[in-house]
């Protein structure tokens with residue numbers, strides 16, 4: 086659906102040139118919710134703005150639905166852009182227009198007949214739950230309501246792709262969740278491809294199917310959210326995960342302080358609803374080690390349940406090695422915390 090090939094963006098020239106993206110390759114499938122996560126300055130905004138050519142890449146190709154946008158003339162590009170909706174961190178609504186007029190705006194631009202506009206706006210208002218607010222102005226709305234108007238406006242031309250530029254970063258956690266649920270609902274209902282950029286792990290974990298981690302203008306890791314988050318490889322990904330689970334920090338520090346030659350703290354991660362405590366007992370028994378479960382959490386990545394246990398093994402090195410090897414053979418992911 087979306088393909089970026091060798092995308093490079095350099096701002097400015099000569100000694101002041103800043104490389105924002107360097108040879109980025111990315112493929113995003115139809116109906117996917119694809120997240121790009123990275124720290125400030127990593128190149129997220131540049132990347133998402135290159136998808137609809139709000140920002141022209143210095144080099145590389147942008148393909149959307151089989152069309153190479155980077156080759157199109159002005160009017161063809163305008164036509165293609167109608168199939169790519171976008172929402173923004175600060176909503177970008179027209180402050181002097183009502184909710185109705187904000188949503189109708191892109192339809193009026195393409196000279197849609199009044200009755201069709203009425204019908205479409207009514208449908209969209211219902212979809213985003215703002216029917217009773219149609220005559221209000223943006224200043225009379227909450228942040229979450231403003232973003233709902235932004236979403237309705239972005240969907241007015243029935244796009245195939247929705248780009249979300251830090252769409253929940255200005256919202257409180259509860260409102261963020263309601264907007265994420267709305268995006269998920271729209272994705273399922275219309276099989277809409279959604280690309281979002283964020284610096285928050287929680288956003289990716291809640292609704293994305295796949296994720297790319299961007300750092301210094303390049304993609305350093307990408308894959309299914311379950312793979313990337315549960316088995317992170319790159320240090321930047323690990324950092325994001327640590328920042329999300331700060332609660333583990335003191336526990337892990339205490340564990341490390343206690344670690345002696347006969348005690349080994351490990352983190353066991355598993356997908357699915359099964360808890361694996363009985364497997365752990367059996368494996369530990371066979372290997373000849375004792376264990377204590379120090380912490381257990383169950384959570385979900387999108388709709389996939391997963392669990393993590395922090396366990397302290399007590400036994401000699403060989404026996405704990407056997408236990409870890411057997412747990413790994415059972416398909417569990419075991420990370421030694423010492």
Ligand SMILES: Nc1ncnc2c1ncn2[C@@H]1O[C@H](COP(=O)(O)OP(=O)(O)OP(=O)(O)O)[C@@H](O)[C@H]1O
Nearest residue numbers: 096103104105123124125126127128129130131132
């Ligand atoms: N118009 C511009 N002119 C010059 N440099 C720019 C411009 N826009 C972005 N940059 C630079 O390009 C790099 C990537 O910026 P970008 O805004 O894409 O990152 P980001 O990951 O979206 O960051 P943030 O989360 O802070 O918005 C940064 O070093 C930034 O300073």
